[in-house]
Amino acid sequence: MEFDAALTPPPAQHHWVLTLICVDGPGIVHAISGAVVQAGGNITESQQFASNDTGRFFMRLQIETQAGREVLEAALAPVVAHYGMNWRLDVVGRPLRTLVLASTAAHCVNDMLFRQRAGLLPVHIPLVLSNHSTLRDLAGFYGVPFEAYPVTDAESKAAFEQRILRAVEEHEIELVVLARYMQILSPELCTALEGRAINIHHSFLPGFKGANPYKQAHARGVKLIGATAHFVTSDLDEGPIIEQNVVRVDHSRSASELVAIGQDEESRTLTQAVKWFAEDRVLLDGARTIIFR
Amino acid sequence: MEFDAALTPPPAQHHWVLTLICVDGPGIVHAISGAVVQAGGNITESQQFASNDTGRFFMRLQIETQAGREVLEAALAPVVAHYGMNWRLDVVGRPLRTLVLASTAAHCVNDMLFRQRAGLLPVHIPLVLSNHSTLRDLAGFYGVPFEAYPVTDAESKAAFEQRILRAVEEHEIELVVLARYMQILSPELCTALEGRAINIHHSFLPGFKGANPYKQAHARGVKLIGATAHFVTSDLDEGPIIEQNVVRVDHSRSASELVAIGQDEESRTLTQAVKWFAEDRVLLDGARTIIFR
Amino acid sequence: MEFDAALTPPPAQHHWVLTLICVDGPGIVHAISGAVVQAGGNITESQQFASNDTGRFFMRLQIETQAGREVLEAALAPVVAHYGMNWRLDVVGRPLRTLVLASTAAHCVNDMLFRQRAGLLPVHIPLVLSNHSTLRDLAGFYGVPFEAYPVTDAESKAAFEQRILRAVEEHEIELVVLARYMQILSPELCTALEGRAINIHHSFLPGFKGANPYKQAHARGVKLIGATAHFVTSDLDEGPIIEQNVVRVDHSRSASELVAIGQDEESRTLTQAVKWFAEDRVLLDGARTIIFR
Amino acid sequence: MEFDAALTPPPAQHHWVLTLICVDGPGIVHAISGAVVQAGGNITESQQFASNDTGRFFMRLQIETQAGREVLEAALAPVVAHYGMNWRLDVVGRPLRTLVLASTAAHCVNDMLFRQRAGLLPVHIPLVLSNHSTLRDLAGFYGVPFEAYPVTDAESKAAFEQRILRAVEEHEIELVVLARYMQILSPELCTALEGRAINIHHSFLPGFKGANPYKQAHARGVKLIGATAHFVTSDLDEGPIIEQNVVRVDHSRSASELVAIGQDEESRTLTQAVKWFAEDRVLLDGARTIIFR
Known part of the structure; x- marks a missing residue:
């Protein structure tokens, strides 16, 4: 390779x-x-x-x-x-035109960019959009254009979403990947991207929806933590599930250690879901997905 | 062995x-x-x-x-x-005096009785109590006394719970195991057995609490199903978690196939939790468990 | 169920x-x-x-x-x-006429008999043949005829193999399962049963062939131990692999603890392989198997 | 993070x-x-x-x-x-001075460099040495010096090993990581680095030692492929095992697909082993390792 x-x-x-x-x-x-x-x-x-x-x-x-x-x-x-x-x-194998949305966390973005370049993920990523500039150099190393716009209020959020929609049009985007993008998309944007936007949630859904799932997982004392890649819908963390993975943890792990441990599951769950989608292996059956592995 | x-x-x-x-x-x-x-x-x-x-x-x-x-x-x-x-x-190794509560499902009871006899589980089970007579022969083969009493209304349920409490006293029971016992214990009984009653729930908690978790799992389209062994508390399916396991499934499985697939996880999760408890490896830290594996 | x-x-x-x-x-x-x-x-x-x-x-x-x-x-x-x-x-679902060969270990035989009776394994077992009488009562409980003949020398071994062949004919056996049967079959018998005899080996093949695989695994310090279900051929532990599973262990486990831990993997690996075979999901492609799960 | x-x-x-x-x-x-x-x-x-x-x-x-x-x-x-x-x-947490040896494969090196920078792996990598220049830019992006020297004959191989030993001395190296370095170290170098050199082998040892393990795995038809991180000794692929992982595959995968699938297990197995070593969790007990996770 x-x-x-x-x-x-x-x-x-x-x-x-x-x-x-x-x-x-x-x-x-x-x-x-x-x-x-x-x-x-x-x-x-x-x-x-x-x-x-x-x-x-x-x-x-x-x-x-x-x-x-x-x-x-x-x-x-x-x-x-x-x-x-x-x-x-x-x-077969045609790279899917994919827009990546990011915030500050690097692991999912790094995994996608590395795999694209190594020929392990059939995507073409023409642009990374972020609400922070943290990952500019990383995208740059992989030769992927990067734009950052702060999202601080309703106005800047609306502008960011407009930029997303324009990028989708300009680059004829077929898939939008929320690679630990820490903003909730507006219902209008969810509708516009229906069936072609994938999010990674850092828990084993339906457990621990919403914010701080690792903190919730620590408090509940679960023995496995997980990650879930799912289609984005306007109903938060309720979209059809594409892939899930878990990893064993024990009582000795603090909530912040769970964050670090969970990153690997997030990356591999997201890139697996993107790979299957790019290979036309993901079909929708109501609220459930058919995965032809 | x-x-x-x-x-x-x-x-x-x-x-x-x-x-x-x-x-x-x-x-x-x-x-x-x-x-x-x-x-x-x-x-x-x-x-x-x-x-x-x-x-x-x-x-x-x-x-x-x-x-x-x-x-x-x-x-x-x-x-x-x-x-x-x-x-x-x-x-070390002293068999724990354990009361088993059962209904009609055989897999968890079979697993416990087989392992007890094979010397793989340090428990002594003096009695199985059930609200159905289905498993009488199975208990009999393993030489374990078995009593069944129908639970059909408030009165028969109260009588059954009285029988449980008497059995706990008579046999100096140290652990009560709900091996797919399909009745909700009264708050009074939960309190009486606090910290020494273990239930197996047929989902990966906190997902899919309550009835028909496999049906819920099918409807939600999860890619892994699981089982959770936890201490019984009066707050249903909210007791401290001792052990969890999951198994991969795909879109082709019906809810009833999930039931069959999940049985293995239920059995091994429950017997693992019982084994750790019997070996004094499970300690309570508030709502969480410490497991000294 | x-x-x-x-x-x-x-x-x-x-x-x-x-x-x-x-x-x-x-x-x-x-x-x-x-x-x-x-x-x-x-x-x-x-x-x-x-x-x-x-x-x-x-x-x-x-x-x-x-x-x-x-x-x-x-x-x-x-x-x-x-x-x-x-x-x-x-x-679809017709029970496969299956002959079970056993020695003294109970776990695989118990798992098969339990699953047959619970309707989880589409087999009909008309007979268990063993070189020890240890499991007579277990078979009896499940209503399965059981015959034991000591195998102590070449003559008694040949007689046992003749009994196997006769049983195959009498009961129109479609599958022979070596459920921890601790005798090596003669080349002639292997040939006679080619493609319809499944063995469970207590290691992750091709590692640790032959005798005492758990002892070998302990000595080598592997971090996962496993079990392999494979077709029987005259080349010991080299037949086409049907299913394999592993379980994590650590340095603190003695060889005899590995034996106990590995039993669960042996049982579930063997019954899984038998289930697939009975459902016509196992096809031979040279030295490899096609499994249509 | x-x-x-x-x-x-x-x-x-x-x-x-x-x-x-x-x-x-x-x-x-x-x-x-x-x-x-x-x-x-x-x-x-x-x-x-x-x-x-x-x-x-x-x-x-x-x-x-x-x-x-x-x-x-x-x-x-x-x-x-x-x-x-x-x-x-x-x-606790002091970064271990670590020398990385590489060839052309990027995945293990990328994983180590990314994790070092993200603060997930307590190592300080002052130098990557390679027998190919393929990964120069990758190392450069992460700000790690990189030197490549072709190894084509006994003389160039000896020179490369001398460079390794000098680098170990110059940088007071505490750990040498063979991150898919495709050269066999000389017995002298193995001895010099004893107990402080870790290799990743792309099979579940002791199965499939030596060259082309994925090709061997395909030919044998195993149902799980794996990776093994172990200490380097002069006895090839026989050093004490630190960590192993496996991933399920099926009959439909070609040998070259196994290569791609196995990469993730190689990366995570190697970085896990390095992390434990850097945290002083790996102790040697003869031919076996104690891992205090």
Whole structure:
């Protein structure tokens, strides 16, 4: 694994990832695999799930074919129309345009930037926005533009959110990552970013929502602490969960030691969630996520 | 490990476990170790903890000595008096007299009875009390008396709780284990059993308190489910936590599959907590537990 | 989960599990899913894998259909013939006829028998064979016939192996489980049971093969100990691995304490492997296993 | 946790860590705690272990005292002399002077440098030596001097080892970390660095020693892959183990995917081992380590 993005080969234009969601029913796999055969494709990875909760069918395929996108889309068109499918076709490994929001904590941002450069995380990060300038040099080392604006009142907060929305538009952002960004997003911004913003919360949700979860965890005397990556919704810490991890602690740890211990779980939980999202492995089934690992 | 309790040797009368709790201050270790030396003892295991939260000092020692209990107690007497210690001296490995409360679920009861007989859990279970007769044969196979009384209304519930209290007295019970006993204890009984009753809750507390935690976990879409062994208090599912474990699940699991998957965590979390308690490794520090593993 | 096998409903005759193995190539999924559609079936679970190592394609499907086995087989016949598939069709949840071999250790046998009765493990165990009589009562409690024959020399060992083979024939055994059976099987028996005998080895293979793995683990000072469930082959402890688990230990544990700690991992690793095998989730790809969890 | 080493306060000169090793016998704890009392000290953390394998006694204490080092040493002097103790007294939190050896892989080096700067790892790294220049910029960003010398033959290898030894002397190095340094050290260098050089091996030892462990792991079909941090000895991959971790993988992972997956375990296993060593929590008991976590 060379530590240099320039050495990472561009993703192959003949390896595709297809995700689709529709009402469950018979014949879907046969119809889709027929379209793949018609486009001269070979299925290299396939996962499916039928949800008893919502009656919906979810599928993720990786398809190798020398035919181009147009041929593949043409073959799929009648099938997706017939089943009324919500679908998405992309090149396997294409870096996802990702905006990172940060405050002062470095660990999650460092983990994302390092992995992007090492070729371990299929994202392209054109910008880091922060309400503090703490991480400017870190972003700079990784060659990522960085902008900091203090958020001190309603006005500066609104301006910051406007900057986020402009950045999303300018850079055609596909994913916004709150990498320990310590501001609550307005309901309007949550709505605007619905389904494409991921937050890391420093507890094992639904335990210890809100502020100071490690202090809460210490007070309650839990024996495991955790981290949760979830979609951002206007209902704080209630968005669909993508990934969770825990680590064992004992009585001897102070609340501030829990903070240090928990950082590793936060970083790896967040980058795992981002990786799955960037690989089109995360689908929404109501308030729950389907993860095609 | 022979599967026969009769082969388990009686615990040695010259290996002692000493636990003590007092206000923290200088010189405690020196004073205690001096008493041990005076009694001709050798410290084979030692753990200590000073709580910043409550200012208390906790210690657990294992001491080998050919001197009897009287000599050891005499040596310790001035020290525990001087520091105003709450202390307890017992023989290492002495089986703890344990009352098991059960309903219909077999897994936790089976695990406790099997481990008792295999010599893996230092408890002596003179009686299983249940509000159902489902587990009568299982208890019978392990040679443990079993009594079942239906609990259907306030009167039968009060009678059952009276039976519990009588059993505690008759058998000089040191620990009551709620092994998936599906009744809420009355506040009076909780008070009577304070600090010597352990429950297993089938979620990772503080998440999903109360009824149907697996159904709640499914609805919330968590990626790990868990189990929590905790002391029983009148505040439901809020007692001090002794042990917790989690296991990974994914979107494909129904709520009833979570029930089956979670059983293993429930059993091993409960038996682990009981083992630590029986070995005098669990001390209370306010709402938190000290576990000297 | 009621603790009574009699309450377990018989598996539905309209829910099928289909596994197939063939040389990889295009169109397989389409062809198979076409056969399923033709038989009026709905795919409820599907997993596939193409092995780069051996060029083979592996698939496991669960299919719901009101059509009977004959209709389903007729629809599949041309497809499996065309692709030269190695295939297997069974009813989802049908208990696998399983022979258990034991010695004196109780934990794995207890775990299997308990889970069978609790409806957690889809096996039917018509017989336990042992070279010691230690576990006779345990088997008896679970209503499972038990036979013990001392194995003390080459002659008694050969006789025991003949008894195994006869039992396999008499009971149409589909799986032989070595539940801490402390005898090495002869090469002839290994060959006769190839692909349908599972052993639990009490180490994290390939570390610590052969005798006394916990003693070896203690001497080497490893920080995690483990257990490995694997297919039996004539090459001792070298058969394809089905499942592995580890548990953390520290310097303070003696070799005999490691034995006690490791038992839980042995039990759960073995029963997990047996469960997957009984559910047709374990396929062989050369020296490696495909596990469709 | 501010991302800036300059903000980390210097360690307090009144909080000490004392480790000691001697032949086991009665009265040691009393004697040591007496010396602590004499120096006006308070024991804030204490762990001990008596090894049945070697008959040695190990202890680690943290002691708070306003008395200086001289007073504390004077109080301890008669005790350590009496028991013939191998002992070490240091300031809690003092950064350990650490030399890092690297090749081209960035993940372990990045993790160490990031944690040093974030105040999460009590080391001072005055120099990174590498046989490749790949990581020059990374070291530069963290303000750590970096030297690269190609190692292509016996002569250049000997020169590189001479540079290591000179650096150890110049910087009074206390720990040498092989952070995926892909050269085998000569027996002479191993001897020179005995007990103060830590390597990370990318397998769960003792499985898969030597080259290409992930390729070996893939071929064997293990279900967990791991990493092992161990002391360097002239017997390759056989030095005393300090820490190990594993992560679950399945059949679908190629050998090169195992490489990527394993990196996280390598980094966290190595930094954990270094942290414990820097905090004087790692003691040697023959071929095994005592870890006072």
